[in-house]
Amino acid sequence: MESLLAASSSLPAAAFSPPSSLSSTSSSPHALRSAVAGAARAVRCSAAKDSILYALEHDEMFNSAEVIQWESGKSINSIAAAQGIRIRRRCRPRYPSEGSGADKAVPRNMLEQIIWDKEVEVSQRKAKKPLQKVIESSQHAPPARDFVGALTAAYSRNVAPALIAEVKKASPSRGVLREDFNPVEIAQSYEKNGAACLSILTDEKHFQGSFENLETVRNSGVKCPLLCKEFVIDIWQIYYARSKGADAILLIAAVLPDLDIKYMLRICKNLGMTALIEVHDERELDRVLKIDGVQLIGINNRSLETFKVDTSNTKTLLEKRGDLIRDKGILVVGESGLFTPDDVAYVQNAGVSAILVGESLVKQENPGQAIAGLYGKDLLH
Ligand SMILES: O=P(O)(O)OC[C@@H](O)[C@@H](O)c1c[nH]c2ccccc12
Numbered sequence: 001m002e003s004l005l006a007a008s009s010s011l012p013a014a015a016f017s018p019p020s021s022l023s024s025t026s027s028s029p030h031a032l033r034s035a036v037a038g039a040a041r042a043v044r045c046s047a048a049k050d051s052i053l054y055a056l057e058h059d060e061m062f063n064s065a066e067v068i069q070w071e072s073g074k075s076i077n078s079i080a081a082a083q084g085i086r087i088r089r090r091c092r093p094r095y096p097s098e099g100s101g102a103d104k105a106v107p108r109n110m111l112e113q114i115i116w117d118k119e120v121e122v123s124q125r126k127a128k129k130p131l132q133k134v135i136e137s138s139q140h141a142p143p144a145r146d147f148v149g150a151l152t153a154a155y156s157r158n159v160a161p162a163l164i165a166e167v168k169k170a171s172p173s174r175g176v177l178r179e180d181f182n183p184v185e186i187a188q189s190y191e192k193n194g195a196a197c198l199s200i201l202t203d204e205k206h207f208q209g210s211f212e213n214l215e216t217v218r219n220s221g222v223k224c225p226l227l228c229k230e231f232v233i234d235i236w237q238i239y240y241a242r243s244k245g246a247d248a249i250l251l252i253a254a255v256l257p258d259l260d261i262k263y264m265l266r267i268c269k270n271l272g273m274t275a276l277i278e279v280h281d282e283r284e285l286d287r288v289l290k291i292d293g294v295q296l297i298g299i300n301n302r303s304l305e306t307f308k309v310d311t312s313n314t315k316t317l318l319e320k321r322g323d324l325i326r327d328k329g330i331l332v333v334g335e336s337g338l339f340t341p342d343d344v345a346y347v348q349n350a351g352v353s354a355i356l357v358g359e360s361l362v363k364q365e366n367p368g369q370a371i372a373g374l375y376g377k378d379l380l381h
Contacts, residue, residue, distance in 0.1 A: 076089050076091070084283045084287075086108070086254070086305070088108075090119055108305075110173075111255070111304040114231055115233060134243060137239070138240075142245070144271060144272035144273050145225035147247050147273075147276075148331060150196045150197050150224065150225050151197060151353060154196030157380050157381075158194070158379050161352050161353060162196040162353060163371065164199050164227060164333065164356040165195035165198055165357060165358075167183050167190075167199065167201065168209070169208040169209065169362075171359075172207075173307040177363050178362050181208075183213040183216060183217055184216055187217045187224075188368075189366060190367060192368050193368035193369060194371055194381055195368075195371065196354070197225045197226070199227040200217055200227065200229060201213075202229060203229075214241070214245060215244045226245060227246070227276060228241035228244070228246035229250050230250060231252065232252070238264060238268060238273070239271070242271045242273060250275075252304070253285075254280060254304060254305070277294055277298065279297060279317070280304070281317075282317060282320060285299075289324060295329075296331050296332075297330055298334075298335045298356060299313060299318070299333070299334060299352075300336050301313045301334070301336045309336060311334075311343060311346060314347050315347070318332065318350045318352070332351060332352045332354075333355065334347035334356070336358075338355055339359075340374070341376030360374060
């Protein structure tokens with residue numbers, strides 16, 4: 001663990017990403033565990049410390065291959081780049097004196113901008129409510145609802161892709177979609193008109209969403225399972241989402257290296273939550289298909305880097321990997337840019353079991369009634 005200690009203490013705070021190293025099933029020797037505890041103390045980055053200490057407290061074990069990757073002292077950006085991930089983490093220093101020049105960097109695209117903003121937001125939120133506290137809050141939340149079960153039941157009821165209807169006020173690509181935005185009214189009207197699940201955007205800065213929206217929808221009597229639509233970069237956000245009533249959470253493969261996805265999936269499982277793992281291209285899909293325990297994959301027709309929407313993305317990826325996906329029993333969600341019954345039929349024929357729709361519903365005067373227009377028929381409850 002010498003190299004870990006050396007690497008971690010020489011990096012600017014927050015430049016070290018422990019989630020990439022903390023998932024496994026094999027047991028670890030005591031010596032390794034105490035060395036890791038030492039590393040946790042040596043790491044100045046509170047995110048790193050939290051994750052390490054959490055893992056220790058909860059008796060997480062370390063798999064040797066993963067520890068080697070961690071031990072190599074590689075930065076999260078080089079691990080991510082080796083997996084084809086283009087989004088860089090900014091790893092903002094906590095103190096100006098710890099700056100590494102990264103502050104002068106300019107984001108390459110909107111997704112990278114969002115992630116850099118998210119790093120700042122999460123560190124501020126964590127300063128107010130540390131991981132341990134948010135874990136405690138998550139333990140007081142009512143049990144998570146069965147997201148996948150709701151999708152499967154709706155699919156067989158309607159012989160049409162189950163609907164995850166999105167409560168979305170705005171987006172960076174489309175601006176404000178709905179001025180008169182009442183999340184509870186929209187959620188209730190989606191549920192009444194046959195949505196199987198709801199997606200609640202929680203990013204404030206770029207989507208004008210909020211965790212308050214998630215919480216008020218959860219407390220409004222809506223029964224549908226809820227997806228927290230967030231840009232997750234830290235396990236803290238998963239516990240926080242659960243504490244606010246989320247039943248599922250989005251994990252974006254374009255942002256998260258494989259080990260983070262594995263670690264986060266495991267946390268979701270412990271919390272009874274479903275992870276919707278979003279991919280946009282073949283490389284991301286192949287990475288995700290190698291991970292055990294994935295139940296739900298979303299294929300986004302919109303690139304979060306360029307905002308280009310192309311519905312044929314779902315079809316192309318399913319032509320290539322549909323058999324493997326079916327063999328693994330994974331459900332696929334077709335995401336974004338769906339407006340008409342033809343669009344729904346197109347992705348259904350491509351092999352999706354569910355669709356995630358925001359704009360085409362939320363822009364209509366009555367978002368719930370717009371569901372029948374989208375499907376060309378009423379959906380059954
Ligand atoms: O509004 P649309 O085009 O129907 O798309 C909904 C949903 O797929 C989209 O909001 C989305 C998909 N993946 C995301 C990741 C983050 C934020 C938003 C998204």
